[in-house]
Amino acid sequence: DAGITQSPRHKVTETGTPVTLRCHQTENHRYMYWYRQDPGHGLRLIHYSYGVKDTDKGEVSDGYSVSRSKTEDFLLTLESATSSQTSVYFCAISVSWTSGWQETQYFGPGTRLLVL
Amino acid sequence: DQQVKQNSPSLSVQEGRISILNCDYTNSMFDYFLWYKKYPAEGPTFLISISSIKDKNEDGRFTVFLNKSAKHLSLHIVPSQPGDSAVYFCAASVAGAQKLVFGQGTRLTINP
Numbered sequence: 001d002a003g004i005t006q007s008p009r010h011k012v013t014e015t016g017t018p019v020t021l022r023c024h025q026t027e028n029h030r031y032m033y034w035y036r037q038d039p040g041h042g043l044r045l046i047h048y049s050y051g052v053k054d055t056d057k058g059e060v061s062d063g064y065s066v067s068r069s070k071t072e073d074f075l076l077t078l079e080s081a082t083s084s085q086t087s088v089y090f091c092a093i094s095v096s097w098t099s100g101w102q103e104t105q106y107f108g109p110g111t112r113l114l115v116l
Numbered sequence: 117d118q119q120v121k122q123n124s125p126s127l128s129v130q131e132g133r134i135s136i137l138n139c140d141y142t143n144s145m146f147d148y149f150l151w152y153k154k155y156p157a158e159g160p161t162f163l164i165s166i167s168s169i170k171d172k173n174e175d176g177r178f179t180v181f182l183n184k185s186a187k188h189l190s191l192h193i194v195p196s197q198p199g200d201s202a203v204y205f206c207a208a209s210v211a212g213a214q215k216l217v218f219g220q221g222t223r224l225t226i227n228p
Contacts, residue, residue, distance in 0.1 A: 004159075031214050042122075042205055043160070043218040050214065058215075090159055094214055102148050102167060103214055105207075107159035 003027045004108035006091050012114045019078040021111050023091030025071075031094035032074040033105065034058075034066060036087040043090065049074055081115045088112050119143045120208050122219035130227050135193040137222050139206035142187065146208040150216065151180060151191045154203045163204075164191070196226045 003026035013019050023032060033048040035058075045058030047066040055066050063085060065077045078085055091108040121140045129135045137151075147168035152160035166173040166180045166189065173180050179192045193200055203223050207216040 033215075035218075040125075040220055042120075042220040043207075045215065048215065092159075102165070102211070103209065104150060104162055104165060105216055106162060107152075109159045110157070 004091060004093060004106065006089075006108040006111050008111060009109065010112045012116065013081050014116050015082055016080050019081050019113065019115075021076045021089055021091075021113070023074045023076070023108060025074075025093050027093070028071055029093040029095065030071075031103070032068065033092040033094070034064075034074065034076045035090045035092065035107075036060065036085075037090060037110075038087050046076065046089075081113075083115050086113060086115045117142075118220075119146075120206060120217045120219040122204075122206060122222050124222050125220070126223040126225070128225045128227060129196050131198060132195045135191075135196045135200065135224055135226070137191040137193075137204050137206075137224065139189045139191075139219050140187060141189075141208050143208070143210075143217075144187070145210045146217075147211050148209045149180070149182060149189050150207045150209075151178075152205045152207065152218075153200075154205065154221070160205060193224075198226050198228060200224060201226045 005024045007022045034046040035043045044060045049055045049068040067075045089111045092105040094103045096103045150165040151163040153163045154160040164178050182189045203221045205221045206219045
């Protein structure tokens with residue numbers, strides 16, 4: 001258990017509405033990530049953070065923004081939700097082993113989002 | 117451009133037999149590889165990893181093999197148990213990049 005929680009766990013929203021998903025960690029890890037999981041695509045990185053107020057884009061960042069004002073919280077915002085953003089969203093943290101270059105990511109339980 | 121590929125969407129194996137899940141990659145800079153297991157309605161859980169300086173790593177019933185020349189890794193589960201039924205993702209990273217690239221996943225079903 002990497003001490004990661006996500007909220008909400010399930011959400012149904014309508015096209016065009018803003019949505020914010022929250023990821024909370026209790027172990028002060030520097031790196032945090034947001035992924036989406038879709039059939040046939042595996043896990044795709046949306047955005048990640050390497051510290052408070054330090055974020056960068058992943059491979060599928062269009063339509064998403066993130067914020068990290070505290071070490072423990074990483075927020076993912078869909079400014080205007082679309083049906084193509086219906087997915088399962090996972091937050092992860094990174095733990096480095098072996099002199100810091102071999103990192104392993106640990107995941108939260110996920111948020112299932114349905115955009116109607 | 118899919119840098120990490122799992123070409124088998126699904127695999128069915130009899131309980132007690134060996135399960136072999138495969139993963140291919142294209143980026144020769146990858147030097148650390150991981151396998152994750154995912155049950156429905158849960159987040160992926162880390163299973164086993166291997167560094168590019170090794171060609172094999174074992175952890176109980178799970179063994180990961182790495183063939184760098186072929187850019188291929190495989191996960192062997194022996195003996196397979198019903199609780200192993202899940203989706204398995206392989207992932208790869210470049211040292212220090214702090215980012216993982218995942219394959220599409222393989223759904224493993226263990227039949228009694």
